[in-house]
Amino acid sequence: SGSVLISASVTVPPEKQAILSAPYPGQLSQMVVGIGDVVKVGSPLAYFTSPQMGDSRQKLLEATSDARLAKEALFRDNELFKEGIIPQSRLNIAKAKAENANAMLMARQSELKAAGINFDDQKNKEAFNSYATGALKSPIQGTVVEAHNLIGQRVDTGTLLFRIADISTLNLEINTSGFKALGIQPGDEIVIASRNAKARVTGVSQAVSASQSARIRAVVEERGTLQMGEVVTATIQAKMKPKVPDKTLWQVPSRALTSWKGQSAIFILSSTGVVLQPVSVISSDDDLASIQAPLSNGAKVAVTGIASLKALAQKDE
Incomplete structure (x- = not known):
């Protein structure tokens, strides 16, 4: 056994963080949260205005109306068919129209749902001063670790706006030489003395990168004063020596x-x-x-x- 000195990055598990980007071309009209704020699922992060988003809302209303009318027409034609007034072919046409209208409605609903926009906030109705304005909502509970204040600036679809992370669980991401990694295994303890913290190795890559480095992952068990995003020096208490063949x-x-x-x-x-x-x-x-x-x-x-x-x-x- 022995100690291995390494450098580690403090991260959050991928499943514990979410990135919010601009769902449409547009602009931020108002920021609601900033870096360090704690948010819940569905909490408004900022108010976003986009003409394209307004068009999508209008198309959703049209699809809702079309689906309702198609459903009513199908019900009516079904009754007429039962009475022998219309042929089967007309009923089939009504069924097809109803199915198509319902499919279009689901597509419009999915588009706005994927955008992560809320169009009704009882606490701040004044923010929705336009049909093309909505609130960007948080998909997870956590802390705002990135917030790009771009109020008034035009942003394109996909522009990074927020990053939310649940920092209750921290990981360590470690890159070290393939030789050092040979002596490290899951369960080995990691000590970060400068932060009064400890972690436990959970995985060691079985292959090295082009730069001959191996990746090691660990979960923090005693976080001390560790903060997400920092790079720290740590010591791995390896339980076994590197498995190197008996060659010089x-x-x-x-x-x-x-x-x-x-x-x-x-x-x-x-x-x-x-x-x-x-x-x-x-x-x-x-x-x-x-x-x-x-x-x-x-x-x-x-x-x-x-x-x-x-x-x-x-x-x-």
Whole structure:
């Protein structure tokens, strides 16, 4: 076992946060909340005005009226069909019209529902001074962690306006070297001494990124003075040593590495010539790489002319 020093970002679980963007082109006419405010589900965040939103409301009313009329026509034709006054074909047409009208109504309702807009606020009726104005409402309970005050400015569809997060649960997102991650497993304790906080590892990625770093996720159990969004230095109390095979770990300049037949390799300089040696890369950065290979002390590794040496090796095959 041992301690691993790491840098961690304090985050909120994805399912505990929500981002609100402009649902239509338009502008914010009034801000209701600011950063740090606590909101409930459905709480108004800001009042939003958009001519396109007004058009959508009008189309919803038209669809509601059309669906009602189609339903009444279907009821009437159904009674006429029972009395033998109209044929089956006319009843079928009435059914199709009613189904189409109902489908259009559902589509219009879904559009405005997805926009997350409330058009009736009993506490602030004056804010709805236009048919094209509505209140952006919070989809979750939480704290406002981002609020872009763009009052009076025109915004396009998709412009970020608010981010709401339930900060009752905090996570740690950690990027570390693949070598360090080998000794870390779920359940390991993380200590953030500067914030009097503790966390527990919940997941370790089974693959490293292109930069040879591995991702580790942890849930905060004792939050101390941790705040969402900050980056902290922490120590992982690893219960086991890194699972590295019984081979010596060597460090070489990263520029000495090359790719050979899908595998990493280096060129070893000797008195008799140059030898191509396949290696296993444990971790690397812009300067140094940690590798495993059957090398001897004092081995000379080529760090320049790699492309030429590789071309010669290909020619000798």
